[in-house]
Amino acid sequence: MRTHQGPREPGSFPVPPAGRGSTNQTLALAAMLFAVSMTFIDQTIVSIAAPSIIDELGLSSSGMQWVVNAYLLALAAFFALGGRLSDIMGHRRMMLIGTLVFVVSSVLCGCVPTGDLAQTWLIVFRATQGLGAALMFPAALAVVVSVFPVEKRGRALALFFGLSGALTAVGPLLGGWLTNWTWRAIFWVNVPVAVVALVLAAMAHIPEVRRREKLDVPGALLVAVGMGLSVLGFQQASAWGWSSVATWACVVGGLAVLAVFCRYELGVAEPLIRLRVFRDRAFAADSLVLFFSMMAFVPVFFFASVYAQVSLSASPNQAALYLLYFFVGFGIASQWGGRILDRRGARPAMKLGTALGAVGFALWAHKLTDLSMHDQWPYAALAGAGIGFLLAPASTDAVNRSIGASYGEVTGITQTVRNYAASIGIAVFGTVLTHVTTDRVVETLTSKGVPSGPAHDAARSVAEAVTGNADAQQPSGDGRVATLMRDSMDAVRMDFAEANQWVFYGMAIALGVAFLCSLWHPGTRVTGDPHTAGGPDPETTADSDPGRRDELHGG
Incomplete structure (x- = not known):
């Protein structure tokens, strides 16, 4: 290496x-x-x-x-x-x-x-x-x-x-x-x-x-508008619908503003974000690994919690304890990931983490229909361990490669990547969960003799209620539908578990793509704290450590 x-x-x-x-x-x-x-x-x-x-x-x-x-x-x-x-x-x-x-x-x-x-x-x-x-x-x-x-x-x-x-x-x-x-x-x-x-x-x-x-004010406004609009579109997709003009106006409009931002930044002497940092292949690979990994890491909090409460009939506090299986693996592996980074660099830790995460999420998805919280803990812990192995190494390696020791700038970039990926993951997986849940519940109700129209209305209401979409309506119609709904709740819980399988398999795929991105990392390491050549010098102020400025600049 x-x-x-x-x-x-x-x-x-x-x-x-x-x-x-x-x-x-x-x-x-x-x-x-x-x-x-x-x-x-x-x-x-x-x-x-x-x-x-x-x-x-x-x-x-x-x-x-x-x-x-x-x-x-x-x-x-x-x-x-x-x-x-x-x-x-x-x-x-x-x-x-x-x-x-x-x-x-x-x-x-x-x-x-x-x-x-x-x-x-x-x-x-x-x-x-x-x-x-x-x-x-x-x-x-x-x-x-x-x-x-x-x-x-x-x-x-x-x-x-x-x-x-x-x-x-x-x-x-x-x-x-x-x-x-x-x-x-x-x-x-x-x-x-x-x-x-x-x-x-x-x-x-x-x-x-x-x-x-100087602060690049136009760049700050462009990135705020671009990120805000596109994230708004992704977040509201489950409520507005993917076919909504408003959804795509926000997403496409936001991406267009971000494209203008990138073009503008390339021509500014002191840009908000030095885009040339992405020329560093290792930094680009770190960012891609973080992007696809965060599509699973942040959304899993919501989807696992809702699954526990709906399919496993858990209370909110029990659902939080269910998530602890994931965090036990995450917490232990994150310490190992840091040691691997210090000794061998980021690439081995990212390869191991993305591979374990992909396998863990896939096995966890397979066990969701068992409807047993305790049978799932090894797979939840394995998925958490995968994220734990890669998160700190990818983030640290990206920050270590910052241009001119611009740590704040690069942490801003990496955290923006993470939040953007999380919003996309929640929106996309939320849509998948809503649609699959609706289809499964319709099948369950029609098999019990509910007419197609009332079955679709009831299924859509169930899907919106459990996935958190706004303005969910209660199923209307005669009392027979309500009675059949109560009688079918065990089947509906299984329907929701099957819908969540699609989501968790999607998370496994996201980690699989992250694994491919980790292979693109050149394997180089940052092993010292050299001063930057040609970049702006950091200024250490005297208010926190008198005399430090003179020491830093050789005075």
């Missing part, structure tokens, strides 16, 4: 080791973990509290869907901007700003008034929560990367991604427990977590690293 040393090509220069001697690496890592934990938990915690929020505030089901999606939309739209601001203004500073925006928005979400203003209030401050997360996460990841030398970075980021990813499973458990008190607590719980993160960050003495560059 060829070793990657010294300046040789764009995209291979980690940040200079500014301030590592005075920075408490353990406290810095802990602070960043507490900060990003809020963003992961909030991706799932609101869904559990949705019925209570709807009941108290009188929201429509479509309004509640916008409350959930507003966070994800803002997250996707502003990640690239957050990464670039982190480079220009400083990683530590942007982490603090993002955390404050996030926690203030959380408090305001929990203080939503009842009445006509409630829905707008929640949607607006959920969006600002997403903005805070988009500002915070790239900066937090860049802090971890900058304070750990490259030879220790794999293990540090394996812990970072392993623990923060596992916290997504905490959302449903925590949400169920807090909702028993008040659903508003699911937002207020972020306050003590943020306080701990800020205190630890202050104690860690994290150096401030920033770059003397």
